[in-house]
Amino acid sequence: MRLGELSERSGVSTATIKYYLREGLLAPGRQINATTAEYGEDHLRRLRLVRALIQVGRVPVANARQALKHVDDDSLGLTMRLGAALWELPQGPEPDEADPATAAARAQVDRLLAELGWESAREIGALSPVHRSLVGLVALLIRLGYPCDAELMAPYAQLMHAAARLDLDRMETYASDTEKVELAVSSAVLFEPVLRALHRMAQEEESARRYGIV
Amino acid sequence: MRLGELSERSGVSTATIKYYLREGLLAPGRQINATTAEYGEDHLRRLRLVRALIQVGRVPVANARQALKHVDDDSLGLTMRLGAALWELPQGPEPDEADPATAAARAQVDRLLAELGWESAREIGALSPVHRSLVGLVALLIRLGYPCDAELMAPYAQLMHAAARLDLDRMETYASDTEKVELAVSSAVLFEPVLRALHRMAQEEESARRYGIV
Numbered sequence: 001m002r003l004g005e006l007s008e009r010s011g012v013s014t015a016t017i018k019y020y021l022r023e024g025l026l027a028p029g030r031q032i033n034a035t036t037a038e039y040g041e042d043h044l045r046r047l048r049l050v051r052a053l054i055q056v057g058r059v060p061v062a063n064a065r066q067a068l069k070h071v072d073d074d075s076l077g078l079t080m081r082l083g084a085a086l087w088e089l090p091q092g093p094e095p096d097e098a099d100p101a102t103a104a105a106r107a108q109v110d111r112l113l114a115e116l117g118w119e120s121a122r123e124i125g126a127l128s129p130v131h132r133s134l135v136g137l138v139a140l141l142i143r144l145g146y147p148c149d150a151e152l153m154a155p156y157a158q159l160m161h162a163a164a165r166l167d168l169d170r171m172e173t174y175a176s177d178t179e180k181v182e183l184a185v186s187s188a189v190l191f192e193p194v195l196r197a198l199h200r201m202a203q204e205e206e207s208a209r210r211y212g213i214v
Numbered sequence: 215m216r217l218g219e220l221s222e223r224s225g226v227s228t229a230t231i232k233y234y235l236r237e238g239l240l241a242p243g244r245q246i247n248a249t250t251a252e253y254g255e256d257h258l259r260r261l262r263l264v265r266a267l268i269q270v271g272r273v274p275v276a277n278a279r280q281a282l283k284h285v286d287d288d289s290l291g292l293t294m295r296l297g298a299a300l301w302e303l304p305q306g307p308e309p310d311e312a313d314p315a316t317a318a319a320r321a322q323v324d325r326l327l328a329e330l331g332w333e334s335a336r337e338i339g340a341l342s343p344v345h346r347s348l349v350g351l352v353a354l355l356i357r358l359g360y361p362c363d364a365e366l367m368a369p370y371a372q373l374m375h376a377a378a379r380l381d382l383d384r385m386e387t388y389a390s391d392t393e394k395v396e397l398a399v400s401s402a403v404l405f406e407p408v409l410r411a412l413h414r415m416a417q418e419e420e421s422a423r424r425y426g427i428v
Contacts, residue, residue, distance in 0.1 A: 011357070048359050056354065078425040083418060092407050120422030121415050128418060134411040140270065141404055143225070145262050148408065155380055157412045159373045164416035166369055168424060188414070190355055193306050194362065195413070196406055197348040198371045201335050202378035203398075204297060204342060208334030210382060211292040 003029075006039045010047045017047065023061055025050045025068060049182050057189035063088045071181045078177055083128065085185050092133035093140060105138035111150040116157055163195070217243075220253045224261045231261065237275055239264045239282060263396050271403035277302045285395045292391055297342065299399050306347035307354060319352035325364040330371055377409070 007014045020026040026046055029037030046068075053059040053067065067088035070081060095102045109131070113122045125131040141148040167187065171180045221228045234240040240260055243251030260282075267273040267281065281302035284295060309316045323345070327336045339345040355362040381401065385394045 052358055052360075056358070077427070079418070079421045079427055082421055086414065086417075092411055118415070118419045120427060121419040123427065124418055124422065128415075130411055130414045130418060134408065134415060137404075137408050137411060141408070144266055144270070144400075144404070146266075146400060146404060148405075152384075153408070153412065156377060156409055157416065159377050159380075160409065160413040161416040161420065163370060163373050163413055164420040166373075167417060168420050170366075184417075186358075186360060190351075190358070190360060191362075192410060192413070194348065194351050194355070194367070195370055195374065196410075197306055197344055197351055198367065199374040199377055199406070199409070200300065200344045200402070201332070201342075201348060202371065202375040203300075203381060204293070204338055204344060205332045205335040206375065206378040206382050207293045207296055208338065213291070213293055213334060213337065 001039050001044075002036065003039070006043060006047065010044055010051070012047055012051055020047070020050055024065055025054075025061070045179075045182065049186050052186045052189050057089070059089060059189065063090070067185055071178060071185060074177060078180065081177065081181055082184050083124065085181050086188055087129050089185070089188055091129045093136040095132055095136040095139055099139060099143065101139040101142040102135065104142055105135050105148075108138055108149045108153070109135050112153050112157060115150055115154055116161075118157075215253050215258075216250065217253065220257060220261065224258055224265070226261055226265055234261070234264055238279055239268075239275070259393075259396065263400050266400045266403050271303070273303060273403065277304070281399055285392060285399060288391060292394065295391065295395055296398050297338065299395050300402055301343050303399070303402055305343045307350040309346055309350040309353055313353060313357065315353040315356040316349065318356055319349045319362075322352055322363045322367070323349050326367050326371060329364055329368055330375075332371075 001009070003014055003017060006012075007017055010017075012020075017026065021028060026043065029039040029043065031037050049071075050064065050068070053064040054061065059067070067085045070076070070084035070088065073081060073084070076084065095105065110122075113125070121128075121131070138148050138153075167184070171183050174180045174183055215223070217228055217231060220226075221231055224231075226234075231240065235242060240257065243253040243257065245251050263285075264278065264282070267278040268275065273281070281299045284290070284298035284302065287295060287298070290298065309319065324336075327339070335342075335345070352362050352367075381398070385397050388394045388397055
């Protein structure tokens, strides 16, 4: 398809598509003459992902470019490719090592992973910004005087593990590794807010069941 | 305690405490003479909550003031008091009624609630910004070409219901309704990011188990 059709089918203006092409967020089309390029279904799919990242997720262009580079990097195994792509997305606060609450928080996160038997998460922990961000968040709660320890987090972590199994089952319905990683990245931006809304709605439902509506 | 001790124990500067007092986010202390007021443990607790909302959750001051008004409103039943306080917090996108994806999304959310038997969430739905925000998010996914229907959401909603039961069990360990609502509000701001980090970490763990680490 030509640029005009790509714009129409994606709902992204031609000016924005040209900007994404210049920024290297979208691969160039197949040049058919000096002024015209041809685009395929993979361009359309990638364009949706770029829009999800930039326009909806407000991910900075530099981070989006890095994430997409990892999406396309088939030299890595699937776990590291997923990790590398997702780790470019905005994370929670970095832990403040000067704060004594950080050491307490790290001890609780370590204990949590040990109790859950999450051996791989422990192993990846030294690399993973997700691990650092969890330590930072738990430290913040401790500093503000809200208790947050391994016992409190464990049952929630089990539920999140069940959610992760559903995520990966869904991912496996896609044929190529590139499409799998694309789904994971778009889900992190678009589906996490759905999960949060479902959580808040479940709180309303459960609260009404326990205490009535009025 | 005096202002200085309140500042020291909360880690909030006296200038910021005075600002919160002026903005009506914190009740005045008991005046013991023209220049000195006395503060209690309830001031300390409220100060932590205000800091969680404003400094950590980046909740606008006007929203925080409204949320706290509902926290203190003991004329309402617990469900509506919780709802009113939580509904002041930032939500997802408002649905665009002019977009045909919105009608499709609303139909999926209605079907989801019917299938789950979430009668109260359906009943509160017309009032609840959480319901509107879920419709807006699902419409966004549909518009971007990512399928999101009742079948896909149902197992996630069940997991979130289990999380909501844990939330409310924890809330019930607090004696007063005011403390219960305070915990719910602080959790929405501080614990939701922990849940998101646990979800991402569970994805890393599950991915490593299925596909290896390298």
